[in-house]
Amino acid sequence: xxDTLVPAQADxxxxxxxxxxxxxxxxxxxxxxxxxxxxxxxxxxxxxxDAEEVLEETFWQAWRQAGRYEEGRGGLSTWLVMMARSRALxxxxxxxxxxxxxxxxxxxxxxxxxxxxxxxPSPLESAQADEVRRVVASAVARLPPEQRQTVELAYFxxxxxxxxxxxxxxxxxxxxxxxxLALTKLRDxxxxxxxxxR
Amino acid sequence: MSPEMGHDDVRxxxxxxxxxxxxxxxxxxxxxxxxxxxxxxxxxxxxxEAAAALAHAAPPAPMDADRSARLRARLVARAAADRxxxxxxxNPDAFSTGPALKAVAPPLSVPDDRGGVIPIARARERRxxxxxxxxxxxxxxxxxxxxxxxxRMKGRYDALSERYASLDDERTRLVRSVARRDSTLASLxxxxxxxxxxxxxxxxxxxxxxxWDPATARWTFFAHDMPALKAGRDYxxxxxTPAGPVSAGTFRPSPDGGAVVQATYxxxxxxxxxxxxTEEPAGGLPKPSGTPLIVGTYGTTE
Ligand SMILES: [Zn+2]
Numbered sequence: 001x002x003d004t005l006v007p008a009q010a011d012x013x014x015x016x017x018x019x020x021x022x023x024x025x026x027x028x029x030x031x032x033x034x035x036x037x038x039x040x041x042x043x044x045x046x047x048x049x050d051a052e053e054v055l056e057e058t059f060w061q062a063w064r065q066a067g068r069y070e071e072g073r074g075g076l077s078t079w080l081v082m083m084a085r086s087r088a089l090x091x092x093x094x095x096x097x098x099x100x101x102x103x104x105x106x107x108x109x110x111x112x113x114x115x116x117x118x119x120x121p122s123p124l125e126s127a128q129a130d131e132v133r134r135v136v137a138s139a140v141a142r143l144p145p146e147q148r149q150t151v152e153l154a155y156f157x158x159x160x161x162x163x164x165x166x167x168x169x170x171x172x173x174x175x176x177x178x179x180x181l182a183l184t185k186l187r188d189x190x191x192x193x194x195x196x197x198r
Numbered sequence: 199m200s201p202e203m204g205h206d207d208v209r210x211x212x213x214x215x216x217x218x219x220x221x222x223x224x225x226x227x228x229x230x231x232x233x234x235x236x237x238x239x240x241x242x243x244x245x246x247e248a249a250a251a252l253a254h255a256a257p258p259a260p261m262d263a264d265r266s267a268r269l270r271a272r273l274v275a276r277a278a279a280d281r282x283x284x285x286x287x288x289n290p291d292a293f294s295t296g297p298a299l300k301a302v303a304p305p306l307s308v309p310d311d312r313g314g315v316i317p318i319a320r321a322r323e324r325r326x327x328x329x330x331x332x333x334x335x336x337x338x339x340x341x342x343x344x345x346x347x348x349x350r351m352k353g354r355y356d357a358l359s360e361r362y363a364s365l366d367d368e369r370t371r372l373v374r375s376v377a378r379r380d381s382t383l384a385s386l387x388x389x390x391x392x393x394x395x396x397x398x399x400x401x402x403x404x405x406x407x408x409x410w411d412p413a414t415a416r417w418t419f420f421a422h423d424m425p426a427l428k429a430g431r432d433y434x435x436x437x438x439t440p441a442g443p444v445s446a447g448t449f450r451p452s453p454d455g456g457a458v459v460q461a462t463y464x465x466x467x468x469x470x471x472x473x474x475x476t477e478e479p480a481g482g483l484p485k486p487s488g489t490p491l492i493v494g495t496y497g498t499t500e
Contacts, residue, residue, distance in 0.1 A: 023277035026274060027274045035259075038266075039258050040253040043256040048265070052261070052265055055269060059269075060273065063277050064280075078246065078247050078250040133258070140255045154217040156256070157482075162221050166479050175214075176211060179217060179219065180212070180214075183213040186249075190251055
């Protein structure tokens with residue numbers, strides 16, 4: 001299964017160096033993925049301090065587990081995104097459990113215009129990132145609203161399909177079908193990127 | 199939900215699994231099937247990749263440059279200390295070959311064309327007889343001894359590093375919590391802080407108070423006498439603007455009906471019309487579905 005959503009060769013090299021204990025590779029991993037992971041994590045946790053901690057935990061986990069990373073199981077960005085998302089969701093869940101902790105949420109619009117600061121990727125990397133973003137965004141935009149909502153509630157809010165069914169007043173089977181249709185369309189859209197990069 | 203699921207049912211559920219949205223029993227049944235079905239496994243991989251790509255659909259939000267530089271420096275320093283201190287999770291053998299052992303027991307690797315322990319053997323050899331064998335045995339014992347010592351030191355070093363790391367984490371947590379507390383106090387007591395009272399729309403008398411500091415865009419909301427919630431339900435706080443309600447977070451009251459919520463949301467003064475609290479499914483919704491339990495209007499007067 002090819003993974004060329006991101007420059008796969010460079011990613012493999014980074015993982016290999018991390019597994020060999022080269023801390024500079026962790027710095028390079030940070031430079032390459034901090035913006036993507038931060039965009040995801042801040043969308044979930046809202047609070048910049050929490051986001052920073054989640055990012056640190058994620059990169060640290062990548063460092064510790066670099067030797068276990070299996071190339072066959074999807075690309076490096078998939079691996080990192082999965083770790084970051086699951087840690088971010090853990091954080092909002094524990095925040096929900098511990099009642100005296102305040103729930104802080106930064107509503108979406110306040111970050112949309114952010115930009116110009118932060119990490120500066122190379123022109124090539126940022127062009128590739130822009131391309132991925134463009135393809136994903138247009139695929140998501142083409143989804144019918146109810147499919148998009150289903151996927152967003154699960155992905156960014158960590159809701160289970162039962163919770164989504166309850167929240168949206170839809171039967172469980174409908175929720176499942178919507179999630180399936182949405183992800184399948186997204187997968188097909190991403191296939192374009194793979195072929196381009198080959 | 200049946201404990202066993204057929205191939206078709208599992209296929210239908212794979213998207214939810216890729217999104218991590220399966221509930222307990224079903225997740226178990228799906229995972230059991232995956233162990234035996236390569237087709238479902240490979241489909242799940244593709245769907246997972248599609249799900250991960252959703253990260254690109256989040257509004258691009260680069261990290262603040264200072265924060266990012268600090269995080270980077272911290273990571274690299276931690277990694278360097280980790281490398282010096284020992285193994286990665288995935289590399290349990292690193293101890294026997296890793297740099298830490300070399301650092302602890304350099305005498306063994308002092309170059310000698312016939313090996314570092316030869317001089318001892320030579321000295322003994324002059325006495326003749328079994329000397330050579332004894333010397334060899336002694337050398338082996340010495341090696342074992344140094345190895346054990348190195349292992350002990352390595353163990354202590356690891357334990358201390360871990361303890362240091364956890365103290366450091368704790369310190370960071372405390373510093374942050376103090377900083378947050380300070381900023382809460384500041385956002386409640388600042389000169390420009392606006393206060394909005396929320397009154398009940400129901401027979402019981404839940405009520406709330408919202409503090410808004412436009413300068414820092416921080417909102418602090420206190421609720422009192424809120425009715426208890428059923429499982430699976432949360433209260434959700436809304437900032438009502440001309441463009442519609444904006445979620446300011448969800449909360450569950452403590453047993454005495456009180457709650458505190460904080461949010462950061464920059465909003466021009468003239469955009470805020472009201473604050474409302476509704477009861478919603480746990481985790482909240484993008485738009486309110488319930489009728490407001492308490493409402494506070496925000497006038498245009500200063
Ligand atoms: Zn199957």
